[in-house]
Amino acid sequence: MTQMTGAKMVVQALKDQGVEVVFGYPGGAVLPIYDEIFQQTEIRHILVRHEQAAVHAAEGYARSTGKPGVVLVTSGPGATNAVTGITDALMDSIPLVVLTGQVPTFMVGNDAFQEADTVGITRPCTKHNWLVKDTDALADTIHQAFHVATSGRPGPVLVDIPKDVQFAEGTYVEPRAAKTGHYQPKVKGDKEMITRLVEAMETAERPIFYTGGGVINSGDAATQLLREFVDATGFPITSTLMGLGSYPASGKGWLGMLGMHGLYEANLAMHDCDLMINIGARFDDRITGRVADFSPHSRKAHIDIDPSSINKTIRVEMPIVGDVAHVLEDALRIWKSRGRKVNKAALAEWWAQIEEWRKVECLRYRNSDKIIKPQYALQRLEALTKDRKDRYICTEVGQHQMWAAQFLGFEAPNRWMTSGGLGTMGYGFPASIGVQIAHPDALVINVAGEGSWLMNMQEMGTAVQYSLPVKQFILNNERLGMVRQWQSLLHGNRYSHSWSEALPDFVKLAEAFGAKGIQCSDPADLDDAIAEMLAHDGPVIFDCLVEKHENCYPMIPSGEPHHKMLLGEDTGEDAIKAGGAVLV
């Protein structure tokens, strides 16, 4: 039984949880914890420039390592600044432990200086949160927090620690002695239902794997099993934005991303399939389009660890609650033991149909030798970096994000960090910082739009202070491109407030922070400029001036069925019908 102060306990608990890095920003209500951090060397603290960025950096760290990210911020404004990041992590199932300082217990409720009802504010945007009122409960609570953040469907949790609890002495408990309680989500799937799925796979004529972020959440074993299953069955596979990399882009079953800006062949295969095997994806509205017309002829199976994801929007015949790796292991074993059967003849026809759809070449665009097309910029970035095994890509939110998903190929999981569910502009730059902290020698690129990037540009300070060679690849169209695209398709080209009139000189901006800036506007110079960016051992802002009015296709207009896609050629002003206009 070790006695220590609450502040010391926090640091001890983090060490015992194997934490190496904390992203944070100090303030009055966490000073005792910062004092403890100062007096040790095991845990590294990264000082960001805004609490939202601390959370996104922790998300980048978590997604690229599979470990939980840890954030430390002060009470009041520190906590409220963190809310966007916490919500982002909740939507994308990212495990985070957020520690916030709070005013002393005897002042809680008095509108004290820098008091905010942090557990109240973050209740709907955390997986769980705690206000610790007693130092004796502190270590136990922090251990529970790690358990909850990383078990079942991962997500952010928050522990609010009043300042007097940090100063007081209490008894420390170790992780194994902590009450991780009843929270033990089920990981093994129902054998009977898995067998039913295998039976359906044996006879299916037009099967498809539809995979998502849950495969990445489940870990490396899930990825290995998925790859084996896809290749052994010869079924086609598509993935959501969140699942990219779990099956390699160079794999023979790969159809590309599906959904609103997904590939034509992937969406048509989803529409026409007779067996849909959803593995760790959540039938998001970017995927289904108009729900009533979603994949009308298929039997559907859904493997998900969260029972609330199943039958939420799409009814499925074969619900399997469990962890992807556990369920796939059983499914693969059962399928093998029954003789590895698939309907070969029908599959060959199915693939022939898919090849027909591929001939549409849905990602085709009109290139130019005068102006850099954003798609071209990404094709060149891909060509010049795809051999780097240690390449990690982050994105901001907008057209550039969708083009990155379409034009970059991911061979491994945990290499693609993007804000999918919340769609948070300003995510990518701090996320790239978190990734680089976790992988100091890796190539970390943030594909950005200038609008999003400005939302957390203050993090240049962090990148320079810690010598993080993050590459900020900004596709600068001087427009809030995704908004402008919707305005052109939906609001008669009335570009209401979708451009900035006072963008900074990004090269000078880089230099002002002591970093390197590169600008490129001529397609002929692009390769050399990218090479220069890659060769520089330090943070770089790459200002890539691109076509200002390029639209991102293919696109399922909102409110339409998922096989009614707009291709590049169909651009028309009223492409989105009135009924779809209310949808986002």
Place this chain on the structure above:
Amino acid sequence: MAAALNIQKGTSKHSAYDLRDPNAEAVERHTLAVIVDNEAGVLARVIGLFSGRGYNIDSLTVAEVDHEGHRSRITIVTTGTPAVIDQIKAQLGRIVPVHEVHDLTVEGPSVERELALFKVVSGGDKRVEALRLADIFRANVVDSTLESFVFEITGTPQKVDAFGELMRPLGLTEMARTGIAALSRGS
């Protein structure tokens, strides 16, 4: 809101995994018993779930039921299509301090009781009639003055409703209801 078609317990043909069109479904009324850790904020989590996701709460009661184990029982009466009811149960199950979610409406026979207090202010015949009806409903008089009674009645929500309707013309001025407590029948 469209008028809700109130289908009572046991009259729905739906089972949990039926394939069905959520738009073509009638609204059902379900009584849920939720066993939770009796810790700060747990009720806020449950209520926040209902308001945040747009679910209905017709009645809600909560009290500690196991002092040593720190457990409380929250009884919620809600309405929704079968798909919505399934979602509500799954969403409740995700809340970390929630231990068990029971749908008493589908888990077999159950008993539901509610306690209510009614203040009736009247004189003459009305006063006599109120007292007579109270006797029929087995309501107790827990306070009386020369002009008023406070009746205490326990029973199913339907019985409490019926008593309230009868008291209205007889001088009902105030009422307080506890909301429903429910348990499954048998062992």
